Amino acid sequence: MSEKELPKAYDPKSVEEKWYGFWTEKKYFHADVNARSTPFSIVIPPPNVTGSLHIGHALNATLQDILVRWMRMSGRNTLWVPGTDHAGIATQNVVERQLAKNDVDRHMMGREAFVQEVWKWKQEYGGRIINQLKRMGASCDWDRERFTMDPGLSKAVIEVFVTLHEEGLIYRGERLINWCPRCHTALSDIEVEHEDEKGKLYHIAYPLSHDHAIRLTVATTRPETMLGDTAVAVHPLDPRYKDLIGKTVDLPLTNRKIPIIGDSILVDLEFGTGAVKVTPAHDFNDYEAGQRQKPELPRIKILNDRAEIRGDVPDVLPDVLKRIAGKPAKKARGMVVELLQERGFMVKTDDHAHSVGKCYRCKSIVEPYLSPQWFVKTRPLAEPAIKVVEDGRVEFVPRGWENTYFEWMRNIKDWCISRQIWWGHQIPAWYCRNCDKGVLISKIGVGVIGEGASRPAASGEVVTIGVDAAAIVQREAPKQCPRCDSHELMRDPDVLDTWFSSALWPFSTLGWPDKTKEVETYYPTSVLITSFDIIFFWVARMIMMGLHFKHEVPFRQVYIHALVRDAEGQKMSKSKGNVIDPLVMIEQYGTDAFRFTLTAFAAQGRDIKLAPERIEGYRNFANKIWNASRFVFMNLDEDYSPRSSLHTPHISLADRWILSRLNSVTKDVQAALVDYRFNDVASSLYHFIWHEYCDWYLELSKPVLYEEKGSASRQATQTVLAHVLETSLRLLHPIMPFITEEIWQTLPEGARGLESGARIDSIMVSPYPVADEKLINAGIERDMQMVMDLIMAIRNIRGEMNIAPSMQITAIVRVESKELGEHLEKSSGYAKTLARIKELRIGVSEAKPRSVATAVIAGAEIYVPLEGILDLTQERDRLQKEIAKISKDIEVFSKKLSNKNFVDKAPKEVVEKDTAKLGEFKVKREKLEQSLRMLE
Ligand SMILES: [Zn+2]
Numbered sequence: 001m002s003e004k005e006l007p008k009a010y011d012p013k014s015v016e017e018k019w020y021g022f023w024t025e026k027k028y029f030h031a032d033v034n035a036r037s038t039p040f041s042i043v044i045p046p047p048n049v050t051g052s053l054h055i056g057h058a059l060n061a062t063l064q065d066i067l068v069r070w071m072r073m074s075g076r077n078t079l080w081v082p083g084t085d086h087a088g089i090a091t092q093n094v095v096e097r098q099l100a101k102n103d104v105d106r107h108m109m110g111r112e113a114f115v116q117e118v119w120k121w122k123q124e125y126g127g128r129i130i131n132q133l134k135r136m137g138a139s140c141d142w143d144r145e146r147f148t149m150d151p152g153l154s155k156a157v158i159e160v161f162v163t164l165h166e167e168g169l170i171y172r173g174e175r176l177i178n179w180c181p182r183c184h185t186a187l188s189d190i191e192v193e194h195e196d197e198k199g200k201l202y203h204i205a206y207p208l209s210h211d212h213a214i215r216l217t218v219a220t221t222r223p224e225t226m227l228g229d230t231a232v233a234v235h236p237l238d239p240r241y242k243d244l245i246g247k248t249v250d251l252p253l254t255n256r257k258i259p260i261i262g263d264s265i266l267v268d269l270e271f272g273t274g275a276v277k278v279t280p281a282h283d284f285n286d287y288e289a290g291q292r293q294k295p296e297l298p299r300i301k302i303l304n305d306r307a308e309i310r311g312d313v314p315d316v317l318p319d320v321l322k323r324i325a326g327k328p329a330k331k332a333r334g335m336v337v338e339l340l341q342e343r344g345f346m347v348k349t350d351d352h353a354h355s356v357g358k359c360y361r362c363k364s365i366v367e368p369y370l371s372p373q374w375f376v377k378t379r380p381l382a383e384p385a386i387k388v389v390e391d392g393r394v395e396f397v398p399r400g401w402e403n404t405y406f407e408w409m410r411n412i413k414d415w416c417i418s419r420q421i422w423w424g425h426q427i428p429a430w431y432c433r434n435c436d437k438g439v440l441i442s443k444i445g446v447g448v449i450g451e452g453a454s455r456p457a458a459s460g461e462v463v464t465i466g467v468d469a470a471a472i473v474q475r476e477a478p479k480q481c482p483r484c485d486s487h488e489l490m491r492d493p494d495v496l497d498t499w500f501s502s503a504l505w506p507f508s509t510l511g512w513p514d515k516t517k518e519v520e521t522y523y524p525t526s527v528l529i530t531s532f533d534i535i536f537f538w539v540a541r542m543i544m545m546g547l548h549f550k551h552e553v554p555f556r557q558v559y560i561h562a563l564v565r566d567a568e569g570q571k572m573s574k575s576k577g578n579v580i581d582p583l584v585m586i587e588q589y590g591t592d593a594f595r596f597t598l599t600a601f602a603a604q605g606r607d608i609k610l611a612p613e614r615i616e617g618y619r620n621f622a623n624k625i626w627n628a629s630r631f632v633f634m635n636l637d638e639d640y641s642p643r644s645s646l647h648t649p650h651i652s653l654a655d656r657w658i659l660s661r662l663n664s665v666t667k668d669v670q671a672a673l674v675d676y677r678f679n680d681v682a683s684s685l686y687h688f689i690w691h692e693y694c695d696w697y698l699e700l701s702k703p704v705l706y707e708e709k710g711s712a713s714r715q716a717t718q719t720v721l722a723h724v725l726e727t728s729l730r731l732l733h734p735i736m737p738f739i740t741e742e743i744w745q746t747l748p749e750g751a752r753g754l755e756s757g758a759r760i761d762s763i764m765v766s767p768y769p770v771a772d773e774k775l776i777n778a779g780i781e782r783d784m785q786m787v788m789d790l791i792m793a794i795r796n797i798r799g800e801m802n803i804a805p806s807m808q809i810t811a812i813v814r815v816e817s818k819e820l821g822e823h824l825e826k827s828s829g830y831a832k833t834l835a836r837i838k839e840l841r842i843g844v845s846e847a848k849p850r851s852v853a854t855a856v857i858a859g860a861e862i863y864v865p866l867e868g869i870l871d872l873t874q875e876r877d878r879l880q881k882e883i884a885k886i887s888k889d890i891e892v893f894s895k896k897l898s899n900k901n902f903v904d905k906a907p908k909e910v911v912e913k914d915t916a917k918l919g920e921f922k923v924k925r926e927k928l929e930q931s932l933r934m935l936e
């Protein structure tokens with residue numbers, strides 16, 4: 001027995017802590033920028049600093065870690081950059097909620113103190129997700145951990161903003177944006193959640209100005225916005241209305257005349273009344289329709305930034321405005337409906353379900369809102385970014401995601417990058433209070449929010465910055481106004497969209513804009529692993545920014561992984577209660593089993609259906625490896641060292657077979673890793689280790705291992721036994737890093753360095769196996785397959801015919817050809833031992849005796865004579881009784897399942913289970929009947 005020993009059972013927790021600590025201490029995760037080998041680099045999709053590890057992170061981290069460990073073992077200069085995102089609104093809200101518990105409002109604190117509070121929160125809680133990633137086994141270079149608001153990354157943000165502004169690709173303009181009236185900020189599209197709500201569709205009559213008897217009916221879910229209508233649109237080809245284009249209607253409740261316009265995009269000829277109200281200041285489609293008109297339609301804002309009706313909406317009848325001014329939009333809606341009814345403009349009201357946009361942080365209804373914001377002009381950036389994907393310089397895996405990317409990029413709109421919050425990168429723009437007197441409206445006082453998008457600028461001050469204000473954009477704060485030398489400057493209070501800094505992540509994390517060795521070595525990165533939902537918001541923007549500032553793609557390949565769903569294929573959500581918590585799974589089954597499960601199900605283009613039982617199944621796989629390793633250790637000599645070469649003539653057929661299989665599998669695994677077929681990597685290794693190595697090879701090797709010490713064949717088999725285990729551990733390490741390290745470290749030293757001979761201290765820095773083609777032998781694989789089929793067939797017969805395990809039997813094999821017979825003859829020893837055969841006859845012309853059990857395998861028929869082995873009468877009796885019993889069961893279940901009442905009312909799982917049981921019974925009866933026939 002070898003000197004070291006594995007404990008009886010695998011205890012993941014202690015093993016995981018021990019080795020993660022060891023790897024970190026040895027700095028194995030750290031990439032040496034001066035290393036000579038070819039670089040391989042990955043940047044992590046930075047999780048939100050407020051985040052807690054969910055199943056999506058777990059999958060994402062596992063797949064990255066597999067690639068990183070594989071490449072590191074393959075000798076590449078491997079860097080995996082970790083980090084977190086400051087997550088503007090999300091983080092600000094977390095801290096705001098925390099302060100609210102003590103009745104503190106951020107406006108009371110003022111900007112500086114509040115931002116300091118967020119930093120404090122970050123120091124205390126921001127590391128949570130990082131520690132959770134460590135528990136997953138992620139081998140990130142923690143010395144290079146980054147945060148999107150680090151000084152270095154902030155410098156990159158300023159550099160990019162100012163450069164794009166100088167190039168005319170960043171501008172300030174008044175645009176319709178998504179506005180949260182509670183959070184008081186613009187939101188990006190991704191920050192708006194759409195929910196279906198029951199509402200009403202109101203049909204309102206607009207009389208023609210020149211003939212009040214003719215009225216156009218428009219339909220809307222938001223009648224209050226009619227006060228901001230500036231046109232009615234009809235389809236230019238609609239015979240009912242085309243002559244009205246150019247005429248006007250009298251807008252009810254106002255003294256405004258608005259034109260009837262033709263617009264074939266806004267109006268669907270087939271749908272509704274054919275006339276559509278146009279409110280450019282409060283609807284995205286109407287906004288665009290307004291821009292299509294020459295001259296553009298006026299935009300009338302009826303709401304303030306708290307989504308209340310303004311007191312100064314133009315043209316509204318004074319008595320109407322008096323009633324609704326200052327009312328929240330939803331309340332005003334009812335009042336406007338009443339007024340329209342009173343005055344005879346309401347045609348009818350229908351129930352109508354429609355989608356409502358809500359703020360993803362606070363669930364308030366999001367308003368399309370016209371306000372001055374900063375924008376990136378995206379089209380010039382998008383064009384080269386489309387080209388590199390067309391050219392294949394960036395490849396999507398699976399390929400189909402390219403279409404999603406192209407569709408969005410070809411219809412790209414300018415990107416609103418300003419946010420009216422305090423936590424984030426403050427925009428490097430200043431205004432002169434002297435020159436811009438007319439367009440900067442400042443009010444002092446907490447919580448005073450004026451009309452328009454007003455920003456709390458500093459403690460107590462609220463400023464409205466008109467769209468025409470002349471911004472001074474530069475890298476450092478200006479000392480005085482370049483135009484009038486005034487020192488009265490104020491900085492733009494807005495911060496940048498969180499995605500602005502993450503768009504720079506592949507190069508800002510490497511030290512750009514400084515010229516660092518890291519940028520030179522590791523940019524472009526090799527591959528990005530992410531999920532499909534951020535292709536637009538992140539992947540596309542990284543490609544645009546990478547090309548613009550580095551003149552090179554940020555990564556060569558983008559692997560888009562699937563979504564993890566529950567066992568029924570439902571999306572996991574807290575409200576459904578079907579969330580699987582990675583940390584609970586790790587506690588319960590160990591990290592390796594959890595990682596292996598995710599990998600085994602990570603098939604390209606298919607969502608993962610996950611259930612804890614599946615993880616339990618792969619925990620059994622970990623235990624299987626553990627027990628097999630214990631067997632190996634017990635069967636190696638105390639002073640084991642590989643005494644024979646893998647090419648020695650003393651090597652057995654089974655040895656040569658398992659070596660051939662090992663190398664075939666190595667080849668398959670390498671190929672699957674190259675193609676990102678993670679599930680194939682897992683299934684090849686699972687099948688090989690469990691079924692071929694543990695189930696067969698360990699059995700086949702026993703007779704040789706029990707030979708006397710010093711026998712050459714025993715030594716050869718020990719060498720193969722240890723070699724295959726050791727190589728399998730290295731193949732498996734990227735998926736199951738902990739258990740493989742634990743077993744590997746327990747292997748006798750000689751068994752660890754078989755290939756290189758050099759001393760290596762950890763499996764994670766040992767070489768990844770490469771197939772030795774010379775050891776692959778298809779003939780041997782075929783011969784062994786045949787003898788294994790034979791053994792299985794005879795074992796089956798023994799089981800079904802109830803032959804005592806100790807009973808030695810005779811078996812006759814009629815082979816299809818002489819050649820096959822010769823092959824089988826060579827390996828017949830294994831069959832004799834493993835199937836307890838005392839006499840084995842193999843031949844082309846063997847005849848079938850009477851009273852035999854038979855079985856068929858590829859190329860041969862097998863007969864086991866039963867006379868003298870069984871009491872045939874008694875056995876027939878037994879079989880008949882069993883058949884009678886199972887027939888009764890079949891009858892009961894058939895009856896139950898043909899009862900429509902039961903099938904309709906019983907839970908689906910019960911019906912499914914019973915159906916499966918009935919199937920099993922039928923198969924079993926078939927087998928029993930077959931056995932009975934053999935005895936005739
Ligand atoms: Zn909100």
Ligand SMILES: [Zn+2]
Pocket residue numbers: 432433434435436481482483484485486
């Ligand atoms: Zn000035």
